[in-house]
Amino acid sequence: MAIIERPSTPALAGSGAPAVVTPSQAYGVLKRPVSTTGWRSWVFTVDHKKLGIMYGVVAMFFFLVGGVEALLIRLQLAGPEGTVLSAGLYNEMFTMHATTMVFLFVMPMGAAFANYFIPLQIGARDVAFPRINAFGFWCFLVGGIFLNTSWFLGGAADGGWFMYQPNANALFSPSHGVDFWGLGLQITGIASLTGAVNLITTILNMRAPGMTLMKMPIFTWMSLVTQFLLLFAMPVITVALFLLMFQREFGATFFDVSAGADPLLWQHLFWIFGHPEVYIIVLPGFGIASEVLPVFSRKPLFGYRFVVFSGAAIGFVGWGVWAHHMFASGLGPVSVAVFSMATMLIAIPTGVKIVNWVLTMWGGKIWFTTAMLFIVGMIAQFTIGGLSGVTHAVAPSDTQQTDTYYIIAHFHYTIFGGAVMALFAGFYYWWPKMFGKLLSERLGKWNFWLMMIGVNLTFGPMHIIGLQGQPRRMMNWTEARAGEGFFNLGFWNRVASFGSLLITIGVILFLVNVWNTHKKSSTTPKAPLDPWDARSLEWITASPPKEHNFDAIPTVHALDEFFHRKYEVDHDTGEVRKIASAEEVLAAEEAKADKHIHLPSPSYWPIILAVSLPIMGYGVIFNRLLIAVGGVILLLAMFGWALEPSVADDSDYDPPVDGGGTSKELANIG
Amino acid sequence: MLGLTAASAAVLAGCAKDAPQDTWQPKGENAQKIHDLQWPVFLVAGIVGVIVLAAIGFVVIRYRDKGQPMPEQSHGKPALEIALTILPALILVGVGIPTASTIFDLADESDTECIINVTGQQWWWEYDYPAQDGCGGIAEPIVTSGQLVIPANTNVLLRLTSRDVIHSFWIPALNGKKDTVPGRVHTLRMQADQPGIYAGQCTEFCGLSHANMKMEAVALNPDDFQTWVGNQLEPYVSPEAGSQAALGEAAFTANCAYCHQVNGLSSTAPDGTVTPVLANPDQFVVSGAAPNLTHLMTRNTFAGATWDLLTDECRDRVWNASPEEFGALYLQGVTAECLNAVDLREWIRNAPAKKPMYASDAQKANSDGKVRGMPALGLNETQIDQIIAYLLERN
Amino acid sequence: MFTTGSKLFIGSSVLAIVAAVAFGVSYDGAAAWTAAIGLISVSIALLFLMAINFWVRDSNVSGMDSDATTTSAAAQERPSNSMWPAVGALGGALVAIGLVATPVVFKAGIVVLLIALFEWLVQAWSDRASSDRRFNASVRGRIMHPLEFPVLGAVGLTVIIYSFSRIMLFLSKESGPAVFVILAALITLGGFLFASRPTLKASVVAGICTIATLGLVSTGAVMAIDGEREMHEHATVSNEPAVCSSNEETEVDEKASQGVAAKSNVAATIIYNADGELYGQQVGMGEYSRMVTLQRSNTSQIMFRNLSDETVRLVANMGAFEVDVNGTTVTEKPVTCTTLVEPDGRQFMTLVFPKSSAATAPTDPYTFTVPGVEGASVEIVVP
Structure with a gap:
């Protein structure tokens, strides 16, 4: 029972007013915030769409940070004996480049899309736990900021993103960088874990009527697999990070050889997390690709079931291959052979996906929008990345390739060429849905070609650099080992550095595109309701969607529900006839709008709770007293969270509309 | 396609003759075994890559929107799917069997003719040769660093360990790399077909000067190697007084x-x-x-x-x-x-x-x-x- | 005019004055003065009370005052039942007993007392939140549940885990795993049965769980009192030369050293065989050797295998060095050893030789030995 509701006074009193205090007086500050405009509407929001946008904006910011780090690295390596960065700074740079790109860009950008589109794709009005959702976002933000403040507080982490023991020990990495790294990831890890629980619950419980799992949009499916991977992977890294923290801060000896422990334990822990992490990064991209391809090929996804099951298979097999990161660690031939075979196995479901994508386009009517270009480019590059992956699934071959630039080439083809290109496709594809305006296709195509050429120029030569023996993580390369002739390692290093400039220009063009579309003087018209002739549920609503997503929760009859409401398929001839426009479909839905719509109220507490965490983090590093300060804030915020009324006062928020229009009520969703 | 260039460039890398750490120019039996395994894999991967990329290119050109009617809304052909799942599985089985046998071949320690202890530390390598009958006979332990001198055409077994953080020992022309982990002794086979000098580098990130932790393997004829051993064991000669x-x-x-x-x-x-x-x-x-x-x-x-x-x-x-x-x-x-x-x-x-x-x-x-x-x-x-x-x- | 209450007080105070007069007349001396002053004071106090009662009209509610039917104290709900006075008393008692007996009880008493005070405070506050008792209870729950549930959960878990650990420590090493497996199987089975019968009454489930928990806790308590099974120390390395030099210790544990460091990657294996010979094996060296080479300043893991039928230990004699202790030169002979290893047992030893063989006195070379066995010695070369 909500506290602010007035209790019904028992019958003994005739006039019925409660006697002593009204509870709303009793709680004072614990009312829920109600702003629907201004900064408060963003800071205290629990709306999955606003959170999704904020995830996206912050992730994009960190993409730029990580990009600058990458540029500095390439600048350093553009010539022999580079002097742009000192050795220490270079080590910090590549450590933070990887950390930023993985934990602060690709993962949260996947979370941005998942947050924004999963409820829309399954016909829900919000996620299952909106306040926890907001808490997750703020954890990600404060964690990311915490991590990057290390640059200004004595230097960032310098142990590589894998942070191998004992090199990441206090003895060998004496700055506070690794502490910042561990605690920062711990905080952003909370975002991933709570997000996983939230989205799994949402997907399993809040689908629109009629939407069985096998009628669920493929992006939601791939996100579901991703969330399960997160749910099981995050605890592993959490434990590992705690061990690391205890070892550095409190002199524990979990990985200390002289105390009888084994440094390889860290590697196992890290990669049991780290390999599923690879699929966490790439599966949302697969989802976007499988979403965009059918739309622009005007055909359903080829072998939807196979794509779903191969995604799930990747989710399972992904747990059994972690040691392929350790083929050179000295595991012994039996382990190496087993993990080598398992790694080859995982190429099969991945191959299935590529085949299905190609066959989706086969016989289609392909419309080359920017989004489609990005996906076609992504398939091509992911194919290359996947095949180079097979070459080091062959363990003996991997002992020649691991820790060389060949590996960098491989995983940038899968992560940049695969996941990031798909994310950019997602931007172009869903932009009109999120913001009501189309990004310029002309600039978009420039953006695509620059990135496509840039990626291949940057990472393509790295195959050669790697196979010719240049190891990773070296602050410089020397002419002495670059070989002779014009096309020596120096040449390819310069090409790679040049390519990184093209990528930079591509990314800047994207930002320019966004700016042009949304600046005050922009002449970009409002996007049509259904600019791409799309197929799934998120398009059966206004653009951008109303706060409550759908006026009426749609009932689902088929995979690609929206398509089937617009088109009729003649089963005998296979002929496809248009029967309704998107506007008509939407009008039909709006006509049966729900009279009462329940939405969660905003809340102060998620952000306050999240802010307490980095304070405790600084406490661990600098002054234990701060832990207590953060702890008190944490405790108070938890109380605030538990005590705040489950809904804002009706009178504060949304007075019922006269004349029987839709009224928004506030449900007691937590 | 750019992808094609990248793939062919990868093949090209094997042909280039100049880089001292080239992984495609084996100079010893062990590296040769790896190479014999990897070039067919690269070849198959390259062929598959070319086929897939060509298919993408074909589809993209053939089925672009030329005003054709809406395509049939088919959801796939399970038979084709299954066939296309089994095919890569078969290829991978073909790759997997020689892979496993090579893994065990390269882990064999039974044919050792010579033992050298290799110890990594920040940021240099120490090599010590225990007194042994192997290597043509070494009477007293020898300690050296920087260049690993081995007899050519001899199965040398390196016993790798580390004094501080994890490093990785790698002479690409002679064998793949193996990490040196403190507290553990890993073995790595080394064999050079011919006398010569082979470059290598630490490949496990080991801190500040990781880029400056290099090594070279020097293979000498067994006779020359004996000369070298004799020289290493020569007693100390004080400099001439006053010089x-x-x-x-x-x-x-x-x-x-x-x-x-x-x-x-x-x-x-x-x-x-x-x-x-x-x-x-x-x-x-x-x-x-x-x-x-x-x-x-x-x-x-x-x-x-x-x-x-x-x-x-x-x-x-x-x-x-x-x-x-x-x-x-x-x-x-x-x-x-x-x-x-x-x-x-x-x-x-x-x-x-x-x-x-x-x-x-x-x-x-x-x-x-x-x-x-x-x-x-x-x-x-x-x-x-x-x-x-x-x-x-x-x- | 005068209310019932004020009349009582008037009567009483008159009586007190009469009594004072009576005392003053019938007694003399100090006693009479004392009694008279006391009784007159009483009468003044009674008159004061009379005035208050008169002023508030005995706190009676006027029939004309309709508000009073809800606002008067009499119209309020009784405060709800509370266990906190009783718990507070328990806390006080514990504090008192603790002061006499033992500090632990004292501390526990303080904790109980604080909890009782705090809970009492919150309950008293919530009782005044409104006139609806159910509502008040929910107010209290909102404030206290976020604190109570986690704490109670933690306490409950601690009790269960602690009880379980006592049971496992009581059981012998042989039966322990079996009991563990059976218990785990039972719990899984129970969980599965509960899950497959969602219609099962909550009271039945709760009953079964309660009985199981009670059984666990009481068994745990009994076994905790009875004490743990006899256990050997798991010390791997001892720096006591006195112990290292003999084979006379009683403790035996073939699993004394279970370091994670891979058993397949040791620097050397030292074997003591049935013929009383000690020899070393190193990867790639093939033959059994009376000499092993270990790198200096390197953490070397040594595995000792006892293939004889005696119980022996391995001793590493790590040379002799002259050390400067407060100005006097002392010869130190560092020694490290395994615990006693029973026949067919094996054990790890972690060694670091900071200096080369050349640095130790020629009379005390680096060696592995088995104490008491003549000739059982392996030379350690540290280049």
């Missing part, structure tokens, strides 16, 4: 011998008692070791094989020597004419300025006052001259 080198000996004893061992070096007290000078790197260095300099001038590199002891001209002569004449050339060691005094001098003057290390007083504070790497010793130019003159006789 520049003799002054250098004193300077070395006073400044360098705390950490660097020179076997046979002794000091004479005023009362005439002679005591051997034993280095105590365990008191000054985190990893507890510093390169043994007894026969420094028999090797061609210093400071973690980052710099050459030979001038460019002499270095090229050694590196480009034919297998037949290589041994003799290498056994000459570093002569006064060939000495690369520039780098050596800079190194002795201020090592941390040349190679990033944790050796300043502020950095020592984090590690109980011990250095990681070589500190700046504050020697004057005269002392440096004397020490170089002394070192030049360590052959």
Whole structure:
């Protein structure tokens, strides 16, 4: 029972007013915030769409940070004996480049899309736990900021993103960088874990009527697999990070050889997390690709079931291959052979996906929008990345390739060429849905070609650099080992550095595109309701969607529900006839709008709770007293969270509309 | 397609002839085994890649929107799907079987003819040869660093470990890499078909100067190798009294011998008692070791094989020597004419300025006052001259 | 005019004055003065009370005052039942007993007292939140549940885990795993049954769980009192030369060293065989050797295997060094050893030789030995 509701006074009193205090007086500050405009509407929001946008904006910011780090690295390596960065700074740079790109860009950008589109794709009005959702976002933000403040507080982490023991020990990495790294990831890890629980619950419980799992949009499916991977992977890294923290801060000896422990334990822990992490990064991209391809090929996804099951298979097999990161660690031939075979196995479901994508386009009517270009480019590059992956699934071959630039080439083809290109496709594809305006296709195509050429120029030569023996993580390369002739390692290093400039220009063009579309003087018209002739549920609503997503929760009859409401398929001839426009479909839905719509109220507490965490983090590093300060804030915020009324006062928020229009009520969703 | 260029470039890499650490130019049986396994895999991967990319290209051109009617809304053909799942599975089985057998081949220790202990530390490698009947017989242990000297055409087994953090030992022309993990002893087979010099580099990120932790494997004919062993075990010869080198000996004893061992070096007290000078790197260095300099001038590199002891001209002569004449050339060691005094001098003057290390007083504070790497010793130019003159006789 | 209450007080105070007069007349001396002053004071106090009662009209509610039917104290709900006075009393008692007996009880008393005070405070506050008792209870729950549930959960878990650990420590090493497996199977089975019968009454489930928990806790308590099974120390390395030099210790544990460091990657294996010979094996060296080579300043893992039928230990004699202790030169002979290893047992030893073989006195070379066995010695070369 909500506290602010007035209790019904028992019958003994005739006039019925409660006697002593009204509870709303009793709680004072614990009312829920109600702003629907201004900064408060963003800071205290629990709306999955606003959170999704904020995830996206912050992730994009960190993409730029990580990009600058990458540029500095390439600048350093553009010539022999580079002097742009000192050795220490270079080590910090590549450590933070990887950390930023993985934990602060690709993962949260996947979370941005998942947050924004999963409820829309399954016909829900919000996620299952909106306040926890907001808490997750703020954890990600404060964690990311915490991590990057290390640059200004004595230097960032310098142990590589894998942070191998004992090199990441206090003895060998004496700055506070690794502490910042561990605690920062711990905080952003909370975002991933709570997000996983939230989205799994949402997907399993809040689908629109009629939407069985096998009628669920493929992006939601791939996100579901991703969330399960997160749910099981995050605890592993959490434990590992705690061990690391205890070892550095409190002199524990979990990985200390002289105390009888084994440094390889860290590697196992890290990669049991780290390999599923690879699929966490790439599966949302697969989802976007499988979403965009059918739309622009005007055909359903080829072998939807196979794509779903191969995604799930990747989710399972992904747990059994972690040691392929350790083929050179000295595991012994039996382990190496087993993990080598398992790694080859995982190429099969991945191959299935590529085949299905190609066959989706086969016989289609392909419309080359920017989004489609990005996906076609992504398939091509992911194919290359996947095949180079097979070459080091062959363990003996991997002992020649691991820790060389060949590996960098491989995983940038899968992560940049695969996941990031798909994310950019997602931007172009869903932009009109999120913001009501189309990004310029002309600039978009420039953006695509620059990135496509840039990626291949940057990472393509790295195959050669790697196979010719240049190891990773070296602050410089020397002419002495670059070989002779014009096309020596120096040449390819310069090409790679040049390519990184093209990528930079591509990314800047994207930002320019966004700016042009949304600046005050922009002449970009409002996007049509259904600019791409799309197929799934998120398009059966206004653009951008109303706060409550759908006026009426749609009932689902088929995979690609929206398509089937617009088109009729003649089963005998296979002929496809248009029967309704998107506007008509939407009008039909709006006509049966729900009279009462329940939405969660905003809340102060998620952000306050999240802010307490980095304070405790600084406490661990600098002054234990701060832990207590953060702890008190944490405790108070938890109380605030538990005590705040489950809904804002009706009178504060949304007075019922006269004349029987839709009224928004506030449900007691937590 | 750009993808195609990348794929063909990868193949091209194997053909290029110039990079010293090229992984596609095996020079020994073990690397050859890896190569025999990997080139077909690359080939198959390349073919599959070309087919897929061609298919994408075909689809993209053939089915672009030319105003054709809406395509049939087919959801797929399970039979085709299953076939296209089984096909890669079969290819992978074909790859998997030779992979497994090669893995076990490369882990074999039974045919060892020679044992060398390899120890990594920040940021150089130490090689010690236990006394053994193998390697053609080694009577007493030998300790060296920088260049791993092995007999050619002999199955050498390296026993790898580390004194501080994890490193990785890698001579691409002779075998794949293997991590050196503190507390663990890993083995790595080494065999070189012909005499020659083979470059390598630490490939597990090991901190500040990871880029400067290199190594070279030097293969000598078994006869030449015996000569080398004999030379390494030769007793210490004091410099001629009064010479520049003799002054250098004193300077070395006073400044360098705390950490660097020179076997046979002794000091004479005023009362005439002679005591051997034993280095105590365990008191000054985190990893507890510093390169043994007894026969420094028999090797061609210093400071973690980052710099050459030979001038460019002499270095090229050694590196480009034919297998037949290589041994003799290498056994000459570093002569006064060939000495690369520039780098050596800079190194002795201020090592941390040349190679990033944790050796300043502020950095020592984090590690109980011990250095990681070589500190700046504050020697004057005269002392440096004397020490170089002394070192030049360590052959 | 006068209310019932004020009349009572008037009567009483008159009586007190009469009594004072009576005392003053019938007694003399100090006693009479004392009694008279006391009784007059009483009468003044009674008159004061009379005035208050008169003023508030005996706190009676006027029939004309309709508000009073809800606002008067009499109209309020009774405060709800509370266990906190009783718990507070328990806390006080514990504090008192603790002061006499033992500090632990004292501290526990303080904790109980604080909890009782705090809970009492919150309950008293919530009782005044409104006139609806159910509502008040929910107010209290909102404030206290976020604190109570986690704490109670933690306490409950601690009790269960602690009880379980006592049971496992009581059981012998042989039966322990079996009991563990059976219990785990039972719990899984129970969980599965509960899950497959969602219609099962909550009271039945709760009953079963309660009985199981009670059984666990009481068994745990009994076994905790009875004590743990006899256990050997798991010390791997001892720096006591006195112990290392003999084979006379009683403790035996073939699993004394279970370091994670891979058993397949040791620096050397030292074997003591049935013929009383000690020899070393190193990877790649093939033959059994009387000499092993270990790198200096390197953490070397040594495996000792006892293939004889005696119980022996391995001792590493790590040379002799002259050390300067407060100005006097002392010869130190560091020694490290395994615990006793029973026949067919094996054990790890982690060694670091900071100095080369050349640095130790020639009379005390680096060796592995088995104490008491002549000739059982392996030379350690540290180049």
